[in-house]
Amino acid sequence: MDWIATLSWLLPLAVSAYLIYAISRLMQRGEKLLAAIAGQQAKAPTQEGNSASGGTYQLQAYERLSLLMERMSIPNLMLRNSPGDLSGPQYTASLLHTIRTEFEHNVTQQVYVSDQLWEILILARDNVSQLITRAAEGADTGKQVANRLLHMSQNQPQDAVAVAQAAIRREAAGQLNA
Numbered sequence: 006m007d008w009i010a011t012l013s014w015l016l017p018l019a020v021s022a023y024l025i026y027a028i029s030r031l032m033q034r035g036e037k038l039l040a041a042i043a044g045q046q047a048k049a050p051t052q053e054g055n056s057a058s059g060g061t062y063q064l065q066a067y068e069r070l071s072l073l074m075e076r077m078s079i080p081n082l083m084l085r086n087s088p089g090d091l092s093g094p095q096y097t098a099s100l101l102h103t104i105r106t107e108f109e110h111n112v113t114q115q116v117y118v119s120d121q122l123w124e125i126l127i128l129a130r131d132n133v134s135q136l137i138t139r140a141a142e143g144a145d146t147g148k149q150v151a152n153r154l155l156h157m158s159q160n161q162p163q164d165a166v167a168v169a170q171a172a173i174r175r176e177a178a179g180q181l182n183a
Contacts, residue, residue, distance in 0.1 A: 060180060066117035067177040070126060071170060073111045077104055077133050078166045079158035088147025096147030100137050100154075104130060118176060125172045132165035 075081060086103055088096045108130050115123045140154035158164070 063117045063180055064177065066114040067173050067180075069111055069114050070118065070122075071173050073107055074126070074129060074166050074169045074173065076107055077130065078164075079133065079136070079154060082133070083151055083155065088151045091147035093141050093144035093146055093150050096150045097137055097141035097144075099147075100150075101134055104134055104137075118173075122172055122176050125169050129165040129169035136161070
């Protein structure tokens with residue numbers, strides 16, 4: 006019986022010791038990584054040397070944001086999110102969730118583009134979200150939402166996604182010509 010009592014306090018002690026060891030090892034690795042990063046930043050080339058890679062990052066950001074807008078366009082959004090047997094509110098939530106997820110996935114790209122372009126992209130996102138919400142008003146099924154949404158998007162005087170895509174192309178062309 007004594008070995009069971011000893012084991013009952015020794016086992017939690019051993020687990021705690023291991024956890025402390027593992028955490029300290031992770032902290033040491035993190036400190037080494039931070040030191041390596043700091044060392045690389047100290048060795049970083051001058052601003053002139055960074056302009057080529059910075060331009061590359063900007064062009065990649067324009068590409069990703071262009072793809073984001075393409076994926077947020079109503080026809081493409083509906084292709085990826087079939088209404089199936091979903092209710093109107095379920096289908097609406099699915100569409101809005103897809104937009105939010107896509108946008109969150111690309112939010113870091115704002116670092117590489119102008120504030121004006123980023124605002125245009127936000128307006129396009131909001132416009133598409135509002136269009137979905139309006140199409141869902143009074144709809145009982147996902148298919149009703151889809152039909153209304155397709156009809157409303159085709160009858161819009163100005164497609165916000167197309168405007169955003171044109172703004173992306175203009176800014177990217179300006180970067181290429183600079």
